[in-house]
Amino acid sequence: MTTPPPETNSSSLQQPLTDSNNHTTTDSPLHLALNKLESFLNLLGFCQYTPLTTTLSWISFLIIGVITPLPLILYSDYSKYQIKRFELEVILSQAVVAAISLLCVSHNLRKYGVRKLLFVDCHDAYAVLYPQLYIQKIYDFFRGLGVWLLVCFLLKTAREAARVVYLPHDSWWLPAVTLLASLVTWAYSAIVFLSGTALFNLVGNLQVIRIENYGKILERDLDVSVYIEEHTRLAYCLSKISHWFRAFLLLEFLVVTACQFSALLQTTENQGIINFIDTGDFAVSKASTWL
Secondary structure: OOOOOOOOOOOOOOOOOEOOOOOEHHHOHHHHHHHHHHHHHHHOOOOOOOHHHHHHHHHHHHHHHHHOHHHHHHOOOOHHHOOHHHHHHHHHHHHHHHHHHHHHHHHHHHHHHHHHHOOOOOOOOHHHHOHHHHHHHHHHHHHHHHHHHHHHHHHHHHHHHHHHHHOOOOOOHHHHHHHHHHHHHHHHHHHHHHHHHHHHHHHHHHHHHHHHHHHHHHOOOOOHHHHHHHHHHHHHHHHHHHHHHHHHHHHHHHHHHHHHHHHHHHHHHOOOOOOHHHHHHHHHHHHHOOO
8 A cells, every 4th residue: 555655845845835925725726727627527416525416416317318318219200210229239338438437536526525636735836836737737628528529529410410311200390309319418428428537637637747847856956855755745646546546447448348349249240231320329439438
C-alpha cells in the first residue's frame, strides 16, 4: 500500500492557498472553474452525496437510458424494417458502459469529492503557482467532451434522419417523435459515458503539470530532500489515480471488447442486406468509444 507523501517544506513549492491580495480562493477563477465542473457532474447525476440524490440519479438513468429506448424499437411503425437484434444490442451496450461510468465515477466522487479527486486541495501548491494551467485543463475537459459528442451526435442524427426519410410509414408524427426521443436518450447515455472517460483524462492532464514542473525543479540547485519529497508526492498521486480508476477502465475495456466481437459475429452471420439504415447505430456506438 502506498503511504501518503510527506508535506513539502520548501517555500518554493508549498504556499498558502490564497491569492496575492490575501483573498480566499472562493473568489478565484480556479475555484469558479471547479464549481462549474462539479455542477456539470451533478447535473448528470454523478454527485451522489446523499441517498436521495443517489436514488434520483439511478431512476433518471433507468428511465432515460434503458426504459425509454426499448419501445422505440419494439413498437415503432418501421420496426419491422430494421434488424431488432442489432438495435437491442446497441442499446444494451450503451446502457452498460454508461452505467459503469456512472457507478465508478459517482463512487469516487462520493468518497473523495471533486477537489480531492483532482488533487486540487489546500495542500496543492501547484494550484497557486499555476492556476491558469489548471483552468485551461478544466475547460479543455468541456471542449473535448463537446467536440466528440457533437461528432457522434451528427452521425447519430444522420442515421436516424435517413431511416425516417427512406423507410415507409403511415404518418409523419410518430417517426418525428421517435427521432427526437432516440436522439435524447442516446445523447444522455453517450454524455454519461464520455464524461467518465473525459474526467479520467482531466485527472491525468493535471498530473502532467506536476511532472513538467518536477523537471524544472531538477534544474535548480535545491536540497536533495526536496527532490525526494516531490518524487514521492508524484508517485503517490499517480498510484492513487491508478487505484481510483482501475475498475472503471477495466470494466469499460471488457464491455467494449465484448460488444465489438458480438457485432462482428452478428454482421458476418446475417444473411440479409446490411446497410447504414439497418445497422448504423453500430457505427455511432463504436465511434463514441474511440475517445
